[in-house]
Amino acid sequence: MPAPPQPEETAPEAQESMAQLLGSQTSYPYLRRGDIVEGTIVGFSREGVLVDLGAKTEGVIPRGEMTCLGPGGESSLKVGDQISVYVLRPETAEGQILLSLDRARGEQGWQVLQERQQRGEAFQAPVVGHNRGGLILNAEGVRAFLPVSQLVPDPDLPSRDLSRWVGRWLTVKVLELNRRRGRVILSQRAALEEQRSHMREQLLHDLQEGQVRRGRVTSIRDFGIFVDLGGIEGLVPVSELSWEAAVPPPHSVCRVGDEVDVFVMRIDQETGRVSLSLRRAQGEQWEAIVGPLKEGDVLPGLVTKLTNFGAFVRLGGRVEGLIHISELADRHLQHPGEVVREGDIVPVKVLRIERERRRLSLSLRQARPEAEAQGWAFDPSGAVAFVPPEARAAIQPQNGPQGE
Secondary structure (H helix, E strand, O other), rough: OOOOOOOOOOOOHHHHHHHHHHHHHHHOOOOOOOEEEEEEEEEEOOOOOEEOOOOOOOOOEHHHHOOOHHHOHHOOOOOEEEEEEEEEOOOOOOOEEEEHHHHHHHHHHHHHHHHHHHHOOOEEEEEEEEOOOOOEEEEEEEHHHHEHHOOOEOOOOOOOHHHHHHHOOEEEEEEEOOOOOEEEEEEHHHHHHHHHHHHHHHHHHHHOOEEEEEEEEEEEEOOOOEEEEEOEEEEEEEEHOOOOOOOHHHHHHHOOOOEEEEEEEEEOOOEEEEEEEEEHHHHHHHHHHHHOOOOEEEEEEEEEEEEEEEEEEEEEOOEEEEEEEEHHHOOOOOOHOOOOOOOEEEEEEEEEEOOOOEEEEEEOOOOOOHHHHHEEEEEEEEEEEOOOOOHHHHHOOOOOOOOO
């Protein structure tokens, strides 16, 4: 009688392979509410973005849970992207895993915002809502508040209708952060001021004396016009408004908001002050006025202004030059007032005609030998003691007669 057939023995390798297969089919990650896990985007549906977490079902990020991407931000995601998500519900009634991109970024975002506050760093965030007091922004996944008082006015978006700001990206800085209370206060004004400060520093570095720049009139005063050069304001004094002998009042030259070409006369790197000129920006007129002048000419001029570094002198009633303090006398001076006063008529020698910078460099002390031959007289200090009648008639001083 033949022996009953014996069951075939399964090879150890096959047993191990089947065990691995069974294990791989049942070994899913255990997900809990509040977990932040990594996943891969596998598709898009009406409900939102589908994410593979390695679980038995796919997770879904509803569109209301990815506002941190900003309006239309979903279009920035694509199949295959690796993302971190927050588990809202491990399993819904439909068997899905409900996820949140906002919450995941929010948990990480608190740390990012704290670091940015410590560094005083500006960043961009989208406006996702508003209330009576201001705007609601999604800052790195954290719900943040921007008060109206910290909003930079926009003529196209009045602050009275805050709904029109929703969807815009704003550059902001963190003013206040309280993780325990879930409170973040932002400021657009502070971020803009920092941006303007950087622009001012860069512009001050790039700005050079002698340049002609385009600017916008921001303020008009009796003493001159302020012009914004794109981050830094400069002053056009009344004397630099026009080449006309009778300088017109500032309000008749231009209006606030006008765009004008200005000539950069002086830059004080320490104080950040910039002196500008409207008339020197008109190169053709300047050339026509100084055309008859030659270096070495000696002619009379009217002292119009004293500074610590010298005296400004008007020639022919229309163009001014500078006598550096070292060119006023043959001795050391502490201040130009030791030799000249505003309104004085003095002889000057044209040392240099700087056509590119539209400047005249003058000298009183070097003009003295030729001036004395023309009838000028000087006192022991180097000041003018006598002005020839023809020189006085040519200048027509504004400050009355000068002692003879």
